[in-house]
Amino acid sequence: MLGIIDDIVFWASTFWFLWLFVLAYFFYQWARDHLAFSPILTMSVAGILIYYLVFQYPIAGGAIFILYMLVYGGLLYLLPLVLPFFKKR
Amino acid sequence: MEPFSLFSVLPLLGILEDFDFVIKVFVFAYIEFYLYMQLRESQLLFGIATLIAAYFLLYQPIPTIFLVVIFVIFFTMGAHLQFLIQFGLYPLLRIFGIELExxxxxxxxxxxxxxxxxxxxxxxxxxxxxxxxxxxxxxxxxxxxxxxxxxxxxx
Structure with a gap:
């Protein structure tokens, strides 16, 4: 009976670690894009960002990632397509 | 009800200190990026400008962070921001009856x-x-x- 709880915990922790990996990759990529001229600086900044925003405060890191994706990923450009359906007639 | 104690707030100060450090790292990375784009042909100037930027960030962090944030939002993201406001925010407010356009x-x-x-x-x-x-x-x-x-x- 408790097997299902084990399964839920297993998949939840798997997805949580995958999510943390995505966050770490995002911060590493950000550091590489902005500091490509210096590999040492890239690794230092990436290390600091990953330590604080993935290990220590993953929720803050996730919020930053989601906000960045919303603003730069172009999802907000879909708003003008969706909003007319909610317009007051 | 428990009496208010500063010790219950102190962990928050630790968190704020950590976020302060992370924000400074972000800002320093952006400053370095822009300095490199401007001064890549002159390594000496790039080095001097880096030292000056680091001095400002360490000893005058609040105005430095404020200026960099303003620069990033209005200069780098200016067109993006204008599009978002005109085609995202204004239609959203119009749904709630607020006309700002x-x-x-x-x-x-x-x-x-x-x-x-x-x-x-x-x-x-x-x-x-x-x-x-x-x-x-x-x-x-x-x-x-x-x-x-x-x-x-x-x-």
């Missing part, structure tokens, strides 16, 4: 809607009819003023 743009849109209704043979509401009459009077006044100005100019 330039009045001429809103008037043009309203005129287009009324003309569409007239073309489709639909009846206009009372408010729309009154608005249309007011707009036509305004246009007539404007045309009269322009004509008078033209006459004065040519005489």
């Amino acid at each position: 330039h009045p001429e743009v809103a008037e043009q849109k309203k005129m287009q809607e009324i003309q569409k209704k007239l073309q489709n043979g639909l009846e206009l509401e009372e408010m729309e009819e009154r608005w249309l009459e007011a707009q036509q009077k305004k246009d007539a006044n404007y045309n009269k003023k322009m004509q008078e100005r033209m006459q004065r100019h040519y005489i």
Whole structure:
């Protein structure tokens, strides 16, 4: 009976670690894009960002990632397509 | 109820200190990026500018962070921001009845809607009819003023 709880915990922790990996990759990529001229600086900044925003405060890191994706990923450009359906007639 | 204790707030100060450090790292990375884009041909200048930027960030962090944030939001993301506000925020506020867009743009849109209704043979509401009459009077006044100005100019 408790097997299902084990399964839920297993998949939840798997997805949580995958999510943390995505966050770490995002911060590493950000550091590489902005500091490509210096590999040492890239690794230092990436290390600091990953330590604080993935290990220590993953929720803050996730919020930053989601906000960045919303603003730069172009999802907000879909708003003008969706909003007319909610317009007051 | 427990009495308020500063010790319950102190962990928050530790968190704020960590976030302060992370924000400084972000800001320093952006400054380095822009310095490199501007001074990549002169390594000496790039080094000196880096030291000056680091000094400002360490000893005057608040104005430095504020200026970099303003620069990133308005200069780097300026067009992006303008598009988001005009086509994202304004339509969103219009749903809740708040009209912030330039009045001429809103008037043009309203005129287009009324003309569409007239073309489709639909009846206009009372408010729309009154608005249309007011707009036509305004246009007539404007045309009269322009004509008078033209006459004065040519005489």
